[in-house]
Amino acid sequence: MLNPAAHQPRSASAWPAQPFSAVVAGTGSQVPERVLTNADLEKIVDTSDQWITERTGMKERHISAPDEAASDIAVKACEKALTEAGVESADLDLIVVGTVTGDMPFPSTACVLQQRLGAPRAAAFDVSAGCTGFIYALSVARQFVASGTSRTALVVGVELLSKITDWTDRSTCVLFGDGAGAAVLKADTRPGKGILATYLAADGNGGKHLYMPAGGSRHPASAETVRERLHTCKMNGNAIFKDAVRSMADAFRHLLRQTGLGFDDVKLMIPHQANLRIIEATAKLLNFPPERVFVNIAKYGNTSSATTIIALDEARAAGRILPGDVVILLAFGAGLTWGGVAIRF
């Protein structure tokens, strides 16, 4: 099902030299307070801690309160990232948010954050790429910074999938958690710093495997769509599993080709945290050492577009990324979409 054209090597002219490097100057993350354990899920649906642990690697996840929206979680992650970067929100030129569970269909959550953070000069928009949302958002923002259009950019991955979860469907409700992460990009004139390469791909043929049927123009909200639970996430987990491994491995190889880096140059791989078996299979397929793969799925479950940026923030806080280290983020998600970003810190 993978789109073969998306996997062809691209010519060097596809990446013209750009005047600036986009450096990651700060990161932050935030999850809701409430923790939902596997034992809690045993009381909601017909499942077990053993099944969830063995099949996914998840032990617990954070779930937002009924009155909590995406921007409520994201704003705290943004404030942490701005503080670390030493950037005033008033100086931001751009805010890009990867999400499919924004505060509302419109205006964008990026505009909500622009107002809440106090960033009146920033252009603001959301990017919809499922769990690849942060990778897509980071790649877009990088283009603005590297081209000289924006000097500073705030990039956010936030998802409250619990709000579109069918809590009677055991095949999906055990998988997802809520959370947010943010990164501040700054333009830098030193070459070879910050984001070294990005790779994005998509295959709309796989859209049927992961989607929310209602709430858009195809099936506008009605009493019937609510009754039939069409405002919740539908997923064919097996189909996605197979493509996920190949997609992330492909993205990794593309990034090495683009940068000219070898395996030993990559300090840490940070894959999308959707399933521990997917992560392990990807590392195995690439023959990449497992000890250099970052995993925190047990604590958060699948926070969709937030997984890679929460993991990046945690890895930095834990001292696993030092100045000069190269990190590769990888993700796949609804669309289907997939991709990756190589960053030198």
Ligand code: ACO
């Ligand atoms: N508890 C107990 N049993 C369960 C549960 C559960 N929560 N869920 C399913 N089962 C049962 C099934 O009914 C089935 O039973 P059967 O054999 O009697 O029919 C059995 O377990 C096996 O089901 P499978 O679906 O084959 O299980 P699998 O090993 O494939 O694991 C999973 C399912 C975890 C969903 C896996 O396929 C997966 O992780 N896929 C990828 C999903 C993913 O990454 N989604 C996110 C995409 S990113 C985004 O944009 C959100």
